[in-house]
Amino acid sequence: MRTLITALALLAPLAAHAETVHLDMRLGTPAVQAGKKQTAYLKVGLTGAADRKPTRVPVNVALVIDKSGSMSGEKIMRAKDAALMAVDRLGPDDIVSVVAYDTRVSVLVPATKAADKQSIREGIARLSPGGNTALFAGVSKGADELRKFFDRNRVNRLILLSDGLANVGPSSPGELAGLGAALGREGMTVTTLGLGLDYNEDLMQGLARATDGNHVFVERPGDLVRFFDLEFGEVLSVVAQDADVRIRCEAGVRPVRVLGREADIVGNEITAQLAQVLARQEKFVLVELELPAGEAGDERPVCQATVSYRDLESRETEQREAAVKVRYVATATEAQAAVDRGVMVHAVELVSNEQNRLAVKLRDQGNPEAARRILNDNAAWLNYNSTYYQAPKLKKLEEQNLDDAKNLDESNWKHRRKVMRRVQHQYDLQQSY
Amino acid sequence: MKLRLALVLAVLVLAPLASLAWLGARFAADARAEVVARFDEVVRARLAEQAAAVGRLMGEKVKALVAATDGFPEEPGDIRDRVRRDGRFRFVLVLDSEGRRVFPPADGPVSEAEEAFVERTRGLWQGRALGRPAAHRGEDTHPQRQQQGIAPPLAKGNQMTLGNGPGDVDVIQAAAPPTPVPLTTVATATADAHGWHVWYWGGGLNLMFWRRIPDGRLVAVEVDRVQLLADVVARLPDTGSEGGEETTALIDSAGEVIYQWGAWTPAPSQAPRILHALPAPLAAWRLAWTGTVPVPAGMAPGLLIGLVAIGLALAGLAVWFYRESTRALREAARRVTFVNQVSHELKTPLTNIRMYAELLADELDDEDDRAARHVAIIEGESQRLSRLIGNILTFARKQRETLRLRPTEAVIDDVIRDAIEGFAPSLERCGVAVAFEPGAPATVRVDADALGQILGNLLSNVEKYAHGGPVRITAVQTPTDTTITVHDSGPGIPRGDRQRVFEPFERLSDALEEGVSGTGIGLGIARDLARLHGGDLTLLPTERGAAFELRLRHA
CATH class of the missing domain: 1.10.287.130 (Signal transduction histidine kinase, dimerisation/phosphotransfer (DHp) domain)
Known part of the structure; x- marks a missing residue:
């Protein structure tokens, strides 16, 4: 039976053209040296089929726009432009709502079909800045607009644009992350666009992360249109959602932790949720495992994964299964020869991401020296790995870390911290842009 | 004279106008109070409706949670599946019929998040509240409450559970340090009962839905405060583009604004006018309405116009009256x-x-x-x-x-004699005998003509009214004064008319004066002249006849 599942899993790539979502499960080290416990990285990845798209998945989008006093001038103008552009991309069956908030919340466009674009444009035109920042209430109201046409077969997404700190209602990053988690449980994702240098990146990034949504640092108002474009491009490329990933480890295999994403580990079982599966873009859960010592020549099953998701084309909940095995070999060279570079590079990215987060923490604690050391070490480590795994991708991340290390001083920190949070988010959740 | 008239008329105009204005102001104030009361009532009704909407939300939550806990699985794995698949759950606590925790399992594997949840809710499932770790007690007692500022409402019955059995009365220990009451002591019913359990910890209100499911287990579902807040906010109105001078806020147990709507921003010092608590179990949260009651400022315009009209009419009347009387x-x-x-x-x-x-x-x-x-x-x-x-x-x-005096040197006795002499023929004709007792022989400075006029008037009266009897005239002099008394033996003057006789144009009753002519100014003039002399003319009380006493002062 187990062999059969494994065979199916191996065959899966061949059948990719026929299925909406491709489940790719593999170990970074399919072969390990015998005789001792080994650490291994397991990737469970989901990719939407590239050539699918006879019909576009309908979307349900709420634009939640900060119109507090600080947004006045170019910012609000660009935000309007971006929102108008986004509305233009929507089809007549899509649903859109526009919520603006300052100290209070106004539903400028209640959830409505995007067919009547004129009234939506008029609603957006009513945006005028002033007041404080009731971010929590704005998101709550935006979520309520999504709820009106909520459908598991639509992409239900709230896009939040803010340039400031939340200061009315619940305002801590923890509370907003809690709100995100609740919305995520309901089946909504929140994309947060932080504009300028004054928003709270922990709050904005945490809110997006809790829903497995996107987060961007928009440095200049002029970039808003581009990011809205990217965001809507992603929304329109969603092929499946509400993916529930469950990984059961075989006896003796111990799940240590999940890198990058939120996940629950209970005993030998790991569960994680991926909000959306995109066409041509892999989203994955990366698990660090401890493998028991084996004898050379052994082949042992490691894990089996069950992934269920909502297929937005067939409008059915579908399920995929896969399993992996590990081979025990006599020498390290043999093991190295079998290494799956793709998985290992992802593992390196996520581990370096953890170091990067640690650097932010140290810098926050007022220890830029330690933070710089961590970042430089991290860069060195990335450099080593990029050579080792022949991965130019890691070079880029190395440069990023070196750049971070150079910008820890007071004058650059506000900006740099936002960049770091944005990059961390990008790698952790495999953001498409 | 004119000034007095003008004053009187002004009072006549102003007094009714003032009283009308006062009445009008009273009336307007009453009307305003009524408008305010009615407005408050409307606002209250609206707040009640908004609170009721939140109440309905909680009702829906109860319904959903009851449905979600139907056929609740027993195995931890299955429970986790249920929790994961259902957005309504976040964390679940299951106690068996004896109150022992069965989920999250004490002996089996648990996730980190579950472990944190177990710690957080220790007070709820651990039957002995005092047995809790000290760290927890420190966390959820006084510093927390001081930070909260406002104590959550304590009214019993206001925060009771929404269930329907004897076992669902959920007593909240909000006044005391917020030690959570163990669920086992509140959910004792064996039947299928459910309710809310509220306690204050970690920044405010915490809510747990509990249900005693038919197999005797107690399933408690933690309601995420943030999620609850978001749901409540979603149920409340948003801010429209227009609206009056009002704003409504949802405030939590610490008095912090969670959410507000209404385009108007009150002054920071303006206190809420109306407070309305949300229904149980969220009674610690209140809706606070702040705004200005749109009442007409001052008096009603109609009333003001009426007052002005009445004022004009009165003033016109007064002017007319003033002109008439001054013409007269x-x-x-x-x-x-x-x-x-x-x-x-x-x-x-x-x-x-x-x-x-x-x-x-x-x-x-x-x-x-x-x-x-x-x-x-x-x-x-x-x-x-x-x-x-x-x-x-x-x-x-x-x-x-x-009227001025022209004093000259004169002997008063002589002046009297001259006067008597002048009257002698007519007095004689009337049968009046004159008895004069002179007593003012000194030469003094008086207006002899005026004195003669006074005496003439007195004697003229005698001539007219006191026929047939003697008249006695006496003069008594001191260095500064001379007193002359003229006492006739006529019918006299009735007591009540004693002052009246001096008034100009006053004449006493007709019966006595038939055929008697007179102008009625004689006595008045006599007295005025006497008073100009620094003296007086008075009517002495007598048994018979009339006796006038004239007093003159001379240098």
Whole structure:
């Protein structure tokens, strides 16, 4: 039976053209040296089929726009432009709502079909800045607009644009992350666009992360249109959602932790949720495992994964299964020869991401020296790995870390911290842009 | 005189106007109070409706959670599946019928998040509240409450559970340090009961839905506060583009604004006008309405117009009345002037008549009694006429306030004698015997003419009213004063009329004065002249007849 599942899993790539979502499960080290416990990285990845798209998945989008006093001038103008552009991309069956908030919340466009674009444009035109920042209430109201046409077969997404700190209602990053988690449980994702240098990146990034949504640092108002474009491009490329990933480890295999994403580990079982599966873009859960010592020549099953998701084309909940095995070999060279570079590079990215987060923490604690050391070490480590795994991708991340290390001083920190949070988010959740 | 009239008229206009204005203001204030009360009622009803919407939300949550806990699995793995698949759950606590925790399992594997949840809710599932770790107690007692500022409402029954059995009464220990009451002690019903459990910890209100499912287990579902807040916010109105001067806020147990709507921003110092608690179990959260009641400022316009109209009418009336009365006064003054001029004109021929009558009396033979008597009558009547004219001129001067004395050296006894002599013929005719007791022989400075006029008026009265009896005239003098008494033996003056006789144009009852002529100004003029002399003319109380006492002051 187990062999059969494994065979199916191996065959899966061949059948990719026929299925909406491709489940790719593999170990970074399919072969390990015998005789001792080994650490291994397991990737469970989901990719939407590239050539699918006879019909576009309908979307349900709420634009939640900060119109507090600080947004006045170019910012609000660009935000309007971006929102108008986004509305233009929507089809007549899509649903859109526009919520603006300052100290209070106004539903400028209640959830409505995007067919009547004129009234939506008029609603957006009513945006005028002033007041404080009731971010929590704005998101709550935006979520309520999504709820009106909520459908598991639509992409239900709230896009939040803010340039400031939340200061009315619940305002801590923890509370907003809690709100995100609740919305995520309901089946909504929140994309947060932080504009300028004054928003709270922990709050904005945490809110997006809790829903497995996107987060961007928009440095200049002029970039808003581009990011809205990217965001809507992603929304329109969603092929499946509400993916529930469950990984059961075989006896003796111990799940240590999940890198990058939120996940629950209970005993030998790991569960994680991926909000959306995109066409041509892999989203994955990366698990660090401890493998028991084996004898050379052994082949042992490691894990089996069950992934269920909502297929937005067939409008059915579908399920995929896969399993992996590990081979025990006599020498390290043999093991190295079998290494799956793709998985290992992802593992390196996520581990370096953890170091990067640690650097932010140290810098926050007022220890830029330690933070710089961590970042430089991290860069060195990335450099080593990029050579080792022949991965130019890691070079880029190395440069990023070196750049971070150079910008820890007071004058650059506000900006740099936002960049770091944005990059961390990008790698952790495999953001498409 | 005119000033007084103007004053009186002003009072006549202003008094009713003021009282009307006061009444109007009272009326307007009452009307305003009523508008305010009605407005408050409307706001209250609206808040109640909004609170009810939140109540319905909680009702839906209860329904959903009851449905979600139906056929609740037993195996931890299955419970986790249920929790994961259902967005309504976040964390679940399951106690068996004896109150022992069965999920998250104490012996099996748990996730980190579950472990944190177990710690957080230790007070709920651990039957002995005192047995909790000290760290927890420190966390959720006083510092927390001080930070909260406002104590959550304590009214019993306000925060009770929404269930329907004896076992669902969920007592909240909010006043005491917020030690959570163990669920086992509140959810004792064995039947299928459910309810809310509220406690205050970690920044405010915490809510747990509990249900005693039919197999005897107690399933408690933690309601995420943030999620609950978001749901409540979603149920409340948003801010429209228009709206009056009002704003409504949802405030939590710490008095912090969670959410507000209404385009108007009140001044920071403005306190909420109406507070309305949300229904249980969220009674610690309140809706606070702040705003201005749109009442008409000041009086109603209709009332103001009415007041102005009445004021104008009254003022017009007053002006008309003032003009009428001043015209009457002018008329009277003209008449006085006319009489005055006439009197002046009469004076000259009268003097001539008197002079020629005297000449004629001298020229008559002593035998011609008849003619002498006739001349005496002419003399007497012309004297009377000149007294009359003298009185009228004095009165006119008095009216014009030009009445002055012209004092000369004189002996008062002589002046009296002259006066008596002048009246002798007519008094004699009336049968009045004059008894004069002189007592003022000193030469003093008085206006002899004025004194003669006073005495003439007194004697004229005697002549008119006191026929047939003697009249006694006495004079008593001190270095500064002279007092003259004229006491007749006529019918006297009734007690009640004693003051009236001095008023101008006053004449006593007709019965006594048939055939008697008079102007009614004589006594008044006499008294005015006496008072100009620094003295007075008074009527003495007597047994019989009338007795006038004239007092004069002289230097």
